[in-house]
Amino acid sequence: MTDTKDRTAYLDLDTKDETFLDATELVINMGPQHPSTHGVLRVILKLDGEKVLGTECVIGYLHRGVEKIGENRTYAMFNPYVDRMDYVASVSNGLGYCETVEKLLNVEAPPRAQYLRVILTELCRIASHQVWLGTHALDIGALTPLFYCFRDREEILKIFEKYCGARLTTHAFRIGGCLYEAYDGFEQDCKKFCDFFLPKLDEYEELLTTNRIWVERTKGVGILKPEDCIALGVTGPVLRASGVKWDLRKRQPYESYKDFDFDVPTGQNGDTYDRYLVRIEEMRQAVRIIRQASDRLPQGPIMAKVPKVIKPAVGEVYHSIEAPKGELGYFIVSDGSTQPYRVRVRPPSFVNLQALDKMVRGLLVADVVAVIGTLDIVLGEVDR
Amino acid sequence: MSLTPLLRKIFLVDLIKGLKVTFHYQSPSEAITEQYPLERPIVYERFRGQPRLNSNPDSGESLCIVCNLCALACPEQLIVVKGERNPATKRKEVVSWTYDLSRCMFCGLCAEACSTDALELTQDYEMALYSREGMILDQAALECGQEPVRYAK
């Protein structure tokens, strides 16, 4: 029933080479206040009737200058600002930053802190994928998955609130390990969430995966070939859905990911439907990791020996982790003082958004909305 | 059931499965909405909300020894503590303590840095006000908490 040939072939798209705006072309602004651009993103669409000839993204509406702030705060003070970049997956932002500074200080977090960090990051990955699924389905017209996703996400936010006191911008980790000891009943809560969540995930699948309208709207839409992915620097579920089996947690294990066995889901033909399947499978793998980690949570200290005033030696370090959206990298240059000399953040959404133009060419306007949803971009991270 | 895909397509099996899911969520017991003013959400013990300046339970005066660590630790530099040395007790007393709530991001660094845990983030989350000036909390507001502001036309 589902042929995988390029479905947009019949659109007989002939992109005109000269850019003269002839009568049939229509330039339309989509955003920055548009319900389906996941934040303040403005896409200028060049349309020929319904077909999209080309797009241009105008970003920067949410630019807060996080990197400039980084140069005027000490290492510990900059930690809360990092949560505000990808506000949907704030825990993994914090993990990336703390790990980079620990690498700069040549310090290793103790095993108990590493396991706590892995549990919280995987919970935050599930929460981020749930927000993606809810808004992506809403853009394509299915109203109810949004509410089911947010009901399940509420359980994760309760665990965050019990653990570190905040639900969204958690500021859960400190440089050198975790500040808060796991509250008693932390492992039971995580296990209870895992048992609660898996049947709910099957319900999302029942609602969407085999639904013919959903398949029709997503199969063969926004196809990205593997070599384009690598050339465009696209990472994360979008890359894996195009068939490249690459996950930083496996290829360059950080924290204690090497202790857990989980597999990396990949897709075949890199269309919106495969990216949907990859992310749903990733949620299942995250549940597997949480179960293993909360079973084998070791005892011991939760904070490495880190001086009260952090003054790393002169030098620079680049370190990246597998955030829910892709490879989130930090490049910190230290000049020996208490404030970083330069903090560069390599955000996955910013780089993945570049692929929008190549994916959307030749599709219809309704598909632009679906493709923006499947790229799973968060504008706080794109604009920094 | 391994019906061939064609049969499943004809008998709309996938659509009916979706309908079944939404149908069984209709019973009112499944609804999770909280009627906010009446049903209060449960707030957990480590919640970082409205800051509060604790005072010594028996002697009643503030625990703060004006060590200024919180002002230095705050990324937004929104705490300003002034105090001067009381010659009699050789210890510093607080003269003025201002906390700019409008810029606070509740990261909790000030509460961590406080040496005598005078400053603490409580579990109170209702901090809405009608004016930006009201956001600058002084010592009295910090110690006994803000009283809710009645809406007056």
Place this chain on the structure above:
Amino acid sequence: MLEAIKGYLSTNTTPGEAGSMFWATIYILIITIGISLAVICMNWLERKILAHMQIRLGPMRVGPHGLLQPFADALKLLIKEDIIPHDADKLVFWSAPVVVTMTSFTTFLVVPFGRTHAVTDLNIGILFMLGVSSLGVLGIIMAGWSSNSHYPLMGSLRSSAQMVSYEIAMGLAIVSAVLMTSLQTGTGTLSMIGIVDAQNAQQTWFIFKFFPLGLIAFGVFAIAMIAETNRAPFDLPEAESELVAGFHTEYSGFRWSLFFLAEYAAMLAVSSIAVTLWLGGWMRPFPNWLSGSAWNLAFSFVPALSLFVLAGMCLLGALRMPRIPQMRIQTVGLATFGSLLGFVGLVLLLPGVRERIQDIFWFVAKVAFFMYLYIWYRGTFPRYRFDQLMKVGWKVLLPTGLGVLIATAIWGLLPQLSTAILGVSQ
């Protein structure tokens, strides 16, 4: 005056046919008020049922359980500013909602609520309904064109293309149903009351006639009717998540509520066609299995019973209301509403009333079931893209419609055909 009413109640012809203009106007008044009441109730039902499907509560603040919400909406729309875009075509802009509302209300002229309860009994009833409902497209194009901005224009062109292409599939399904009416009497009838009488005569609903065919024709019509009223999986024209915000973007205030009214009235009209043609209009369920006077008596209590159930739910809700001062008015409101329903239920128990109310109740119950289906689809299905929508219309519904039509025709003619063939072969 009294014997005039009694005289009328005993006749077995519709007022329009009997030529008494007085009763016809009364019926028209009842139907118009009835539809607006149904739309208000539908507004509340849609919000509450959709909310509960999405595990939330829906309106709870305006009146007990949001019962006054539709009135609040109506009032808000009435007093909202009525903006006419800068150089819009005033006349066309003004008349578009009128055209749309008028067409969707006139379709109720021939809807048979009961054996004698229809404004008139045209002998081309179903054709009249189809013709008038396709006039609605005209109003939509006028609205889109006259708002002088390209979003509504694109929206109106899309929805008109959608409605036109699904009307054909609807037509085919209706013709196959009308064919079935000619089985007993040899001559089919287009009149709505005639169709229901045919089902009465054949003692089966057309949905179960010639087993798979009736169901397939009903399926084709059900899908086409959703697309006809721009609802659920086909609600592309006013898909807010897309560029185009639908033909009624530039309308506001009372004009917009007219479009809203017209949309729901069209939904009611189209589902009443479906009920009349396939689900046996005002006939009570299981006419042939559970026939016999005992069952008739049992079924006649159902209207009163359903109202008692509703009243019970309201009173239960009132009891479970939290005991705090602000909520006291709401509990009192709910309790009075519940007791009102209970009282109406009692009235329905009276033997005189019970007989006459039967037909109307069953018809309205079936149409209500269709309304529930509309809301259910809206809560579950994603939205089709425009070209897929047209593909389903032309490549799926049209062929099945044709196939069903031919199949019913052949199946219907089997007895004559066999005698003809046998006759020839002897």
Place this chain on the structure above:
Amino acid sequence: MPEETKGSNSVSPSAGGDTPPVEKAVVPAEASASQSSAPLTKAETLATPAEEAKTDRAPATAEKPAPVAAAKAVAAKLGAPPAAKPSVPPKPEGPKPEPWESELVTRLRRQYGSGIKEASTYLGQRYFVVDSSVLYEILLRMRDDELFDYCVDITAVHYPKRDAQFDIVYVLYSFHNNERIRVKTQIKDGEHLRTVVGIWETANWLEREVYDMFGVTFDGHPDLKRILLPDGWKGYPLRKDYPILQQDKEWVQINLGIESGQ
């Protein structure tokens, strides 16, 4: 951060940080406190000559009177600790970048000789410092021969004191042999670089951001214009001489019609 480029930087190596801070307490506290930005820790206020040069590099946020007063209070309070403080054990010397030898380095050195200024690893991360003239060929070679087919990041660091003001950093990763290296080059202010959009398509926006934030122009870039800031904005925010609170008042006046908040 190789030692010799650091040398010419503000921190004079001779002073180092190890002179016991106590004798230097008499250093004028007001001078360092007034210009230094408020969030200084205790060690900062006892400005030894080595750090004094650095404090003016930290952008002055003098206009926030309150926190500076707080810093002065701390300085005054700390000035009075008992004199005899046990001499702090000299801070263990931080990790130093060691030169890195591998057949990749030798191949590049053989071909480009002086072009490769330095190849070393720091904390296990390998990087090259390359002369800007041969940068493009090296990057092309990296992608074609050495299979570094994924350009992770392009960014810049600004050293106002150095004559070659900007450090342009290319972080490359190879899917084939799961290896990540950094290629750095140093260019003066106003010097142009050749764009690498031809080599990796992802460089398009990354270079636009470097241009937007640092003012480094890349020749041959498809559409080099600002990406995060509005087009008419003047000034490059991530340069060190661009104070944190400054806004382009004129742009705000024209476009938003309000007086800029600063």
